[in-house]
Amino acid sequence: MLIGGHVSTAGGLVKAHERGVERGCDAIQVFNQSPRMWRPTTWKPNDVEAFLELMDDGPIKSVVIHAVYLINPGTKDKEMRKKSLASLTHSLRMGDAIGADGVVVHPGSRLKEPLDEALGRVGEMVREALAESDRCPLLLENTAGAGGTLGRTFAELYDVVRRAGGSKRIGICLDSCHMLASGFDIRDDAALAAVIDDCVAEFGLERLACIHVNDSQTPLGSNRDRHAPLGDGELGDKGCSAFLSEPRFEKLPAFFEGPGVEGKEPGAVDIARMRELRKKGLARRKRRAAAKKKARRK
Numbered sequence: 001m002l003i004g005g006h007v008s009t010a011g012g013l014v015k016a017h018e019r020g021v022e023r024g025c026d027a028i029q030v031f032n033q034s035p036r037m038w039r040p041t042t043w044k045p046n047d048v049e050a051f052l053e054l055m056d057d058g059p060i061k062s063v064v065i066h067a068v069y070l071i072n073p074g075t076k077d078k079e080m081r082k083k084s085l086a087s088l089t090h091s092l093r094m095g096d097a098i099g100a101d102g103v104v105v106h107p108g109s110r111l112k113e114p115l116d117e118a119l120g121r122v123g124e125m126v127r128e129a130l131a132e133s134d135r136c137p138l139l140l141e142n143t144a145g146a147g148g149t150l151g152r153t154f155a156e157l158y159d160v161v162r163r164a165g166g167s168k169r170i171g172i173c174l175d176s177c178h179m180l181a182s183g184f185d186i187r188d189d190a191a192l193a194a195v196i197d198d199c200v201a202e203f204g205l206e207r208l209a210c211i212h213v214n215d216s217q218t219p220l221g222s223n224r225d226r227h228a229p230l231g232d233g234e235l236g237d238k239g240c241s242a243f244l245s246e247p248r249f250e251k252l253p254a255f256f257e258g259p260g261v262e263g264k265e266p267g268a269v270d271i272a273r274m275r276e277l278r279k280k281g282l283a284r285r286k287r288r289a290a291a292k293k294k295a296r297r298k
């Protein structure tokens with residue numbers, strides 16, 4: 001597992017890389033522009049070039065882009081669709097340029113419209129955005145389930161994959177906080193394993209591309225997206241360590257998005273905590289497997 005955090009790109013990509021290294025990350029997630037504004041920003045060619053060089057043999061092994069929050073691929077509104085598609089396409093092209101392992105996007109909201117039609121619109125936009133870019137994967141993130149948000153269940157997410165044409169470039173990003181908030185009990189190893197069984201049955205393991213490891217301020221099924229520092233929320237040490245040691249997540253980049261213990265952005269303490277929790281989870285699983293083996297021998 002590549003342990004990482006969301007870092008600011010203030011000052012450019014090289015600066016973002018530096019922040020990742022300072023905090024002890026193996027992977028970084030960045031916004032490709034201000035997440036609450038439509039105005040697209042393009043990284044300077046010399047910044048991109050220097051960043052690619054750093055990524056060649058540096059401590060950071062993976063970079064993922066998070067798309068703008070304003071995007072709503074589920075909307076019916078023409079103007080909004082135009083802006084959303086342009087923004088999503090731009091993110092994917094930036095992803096192509098910097099060799100990103102994916103662009104994470106929230107499937108959006110159906111607002112008051114019927115679910116089926118909204119999912120169809122999301123599929124259509126995903127298909128168009130992929131056609132307008134070359135290589136970068138597009139990762140649909142599960143949502144906390146507030147109001148009419150789309151992508152609350154694996155079936156809903158898979159529906160989008162299918163309607164978008166099933167391209168290999170479509171993957172999913174599972175967020176632990178959103179999962180708990182939308183009603184998936186993932187608070188220990190066994191409960192999480194059962195949920196991931198369902199997920200893999202729906203998607204196949206190869207579409208699992210990225211995880212967001214956030215604790216949740218609000219309880220199971222609350223449908224509210226309020227992140228907490230790792231171990232300080234409803235998932236606690238047990239839930240976070242389970243998520244960080246789930247065998248099927250082993251090859252993925254894992255991002256803590258903040259707020260951290262000391263500030264809004266994940267800091268070195270948060271990344272250290274993440275590693276600690278992962279170690280704890282792995283040790284627990286090892287102990288349990290050994291006990292099982294012993295019991296079988298008797």
Ligand SMILES: [Zn+2]
Nearest residue numbers: 141175212257
């Ligand atoms: Zn997330």
Ligand SMILES: [Zn+2]
Nearest residue numbers: 177178225227
């Ligand atoms: Zn969130």
